[in-house]
Amino acid sequence: SEGANVLEVRGLVAGYGRIEALHGIDLAVGKGQLVALVGANGAGKTTLLRAVSGLIKASGSVRLFGREIVRDSADARVRAGLSQVLEGRQVFGPMSVQDNLLLGGYTRPERRDESLAAMYALFPVLKEKRLLAAGTLSGGQQQMLAIARALMSEPKVLLLDEPSMGLAPLLVREIFAVIARLKAEGIPILLVEQNAHAALSVADVGYVLETGRIALGGPAGELLRDERIKAAYLGL
Numbered sequence: 001s002e003g004a005n006v007l008e009v010r011g012l013v014a015g016y017g018r019i020e021a022l023h024g025i026d027l028a029v030g031k032g033q034l035v036a037l038v039g040a041n042g043a044g045k046t047t048l049l050r051a052v053s054g055l056i057k058a059s060g061s062v063r064l065f066g067r068e069i070v071r072d073s074a075d076a077r078v079r080a081g082l083s084q085v086l087e088g089r090q091v092f093g094p095m096s097v098q099d100n101l102l103l104g105g106y107t108r109p110e111r112r113d114e115s116l117a118a119m120y121a122l123f124p125v126l127k128e129k130r131l132l133a134a135g136t137l138s139g140g141q142q143q144m145l146a147i148a149r150a151l152m153s154e155p156k157v158l159l160l161d162e163p164s165m166g167l168a169p170l171l172v173r174e175i176f177a178v179i180a181r182l183k184a185e186g187i188p189i190l191l192v193e194q195n196a197h198a199a200l201s202v203a204d205v206g207y208v209l210e211t212g213r214i215a216l217g218g219p220a221g222e223l224l225r226d227e228r229i230k231a232a233y234l235g236l
């Protein structure tokens with residue numbers, strides 16, 4: 001039922017200047033669900049996440065726990081429980097790992113010590129390296145830091161943009177293990193990935209985005225077996 005959805009997007013239209021990149025997107029993330037959004041380069045995946053998190057303007061509807069947020073600022077959406085990990089693991093290189101995490105927790109200063117302890121329990125390597133400059137971490141560790149920084153605001157929904165991008169295969173597996181752990185903790189996630197096979201393998205539900213439209217959607221296991229998806233996105 002509608003009330004069970006944590007995040008609900010209806011008829012979402014967004015673009016850049018006069019160029020419309022999304023032509024009316026419908027999708028939903030249910031309680032505790034991991035939803036994967038896959039699609040080719042330029043399909044509009046990043047644009048969709050930006051429109052949901054408020055980094056670009058959009059029309060249509062974005063509801064968080066039933067409340068309309070499509071006209072709210074990005075900051076208001078973070079405060080309402082929506083947190084985005086941007087593409088390209090954008091950590092602050094010269095700042096320490098710990099200070100990067102504390103920045104992520106700015107909306108909840110009263111929860112600072114608890115949130116920090118929770119992140120160090122989830123990512124022991126970040127605790128080990130907490131006093132080092134974030135820029136000295138490996139690519140995979142920087143991605144973990146970017147995810148942990150987003151989690152510091154104790155989001156009710158996490159938006160993840162291409163977390164495996166540019167990582168070596170071993171680190172890609174590590175990042176997907178982290179995503180599976182977040183799912184096990186019950187955090188609803190909207191995951192954007194070009195690595196369609198890995199994303200659909202951990203997801204509950206999947207959507208395929210093609211030139212600004214949802215071309216297919218359904219249980220992730222079914223999409224993995226779908227011949228059209230195998231041919232177009234799984235390299236099979």
Ligand code: ATP
Pocket residue numbers: 016019021039040041042043044045046047048194
């Ligand atoms: P990628 O995986 O390459 O990031 P994507 O699926 O995330 O691809 P988007 O980056 O959302 O795709 O791009 C969707 C469309 O919007 C593309 O046609 C792209 O050229 C266009 N676009 C993206 N960013 C901008 C921008 N800042 N200004 C103008 N057009 C843009």
